[in-house]
Amino acid sequence: MTTQYWLMKSEPTSYSIDDLKRDKKTFWSGVRNFQARNFMRDQMKTGDLAFFYHSNAEPSGVAGIMRICKAGYADTTAFDPKDKHFDPKSIPTRPQWFMVDVQFVEKLPRFVSLEEIKRNPKLSGIMVAMRGSRLSIQPVSKAHFEIIQKMGGG
DNA sequence: GCCAACGTTGGC
DNA sequence: GCCAACGTTGGC
Numbered sequence: 635m636t637t638q639y640w641l642m643k644s645e646p647t648s649y650s651i652d653d654l655k656r657d658k659k660t661f662w663s664g665v666r667n668f669q670a671r672n673f674m675r676d677q678m679k680t681g682d683l684a685f686f687y688h689s690n691a692e693p694s695g696v697a698g699i700m701r702i703c704k705a706g707y708a709d710t711t712a713f714d715p716k717d718k719h720f721d722p723k724s725i726p727t728r729p730q731w732f733m734v735d736v737q738f739v740e741k742l743p744r745f746v747s748l749e750e751i752k753r754n755p756k757l758s759g760i761m762v763a764m765r766g767s768r769l770s771i772q773p774v775s776k777a778h779f780e781i782i783q784k785m786g787g788g
Numbered sequence: 789g790c791c792a793a794c795g796t797t798g799g800c
Numbered sequence: 801g802c803c804a805a806c807g808t809t810g811g812c
Contacts, residue, residue, distance in 0.1 A: 643809095765792095
């Protein structure tokens, strides 16, 4: 079984790489998009590596690396009426939404901005740099992952 | 804060 | 099953 690579977005004002560094581990809840849900439910495996991407940030870009430490399971925030991500259509016996657990691996010594990613010809075609790509969980090829990791000095 | 691009919902 | 309306994402 080969390691797969991912990019996962979070707004640093709500949860940043520094928060994960402090917490060591967290659950990636609140994803309410079917395509992103399917990646977490069907494809993410324990041991996969993912970029922690700061979205809606100044600047936006890749801040660090984490490891998937628990594969997809029911997102319990969908069951809680008080939660921001509550969804009455998702019930425990037939959960609609899924989350994974991630653990901190490293904060990149150098932040890799979206602008740098777009500028690097070796990264052409990477999903995060495509116009209008709003998907919050994206697959990343091994080659692209290693290039960005190197750009970040990781 | 703006707004283009997108995903989802719901009327028909 | 179409598609307009709506809500959200996220770069700028």
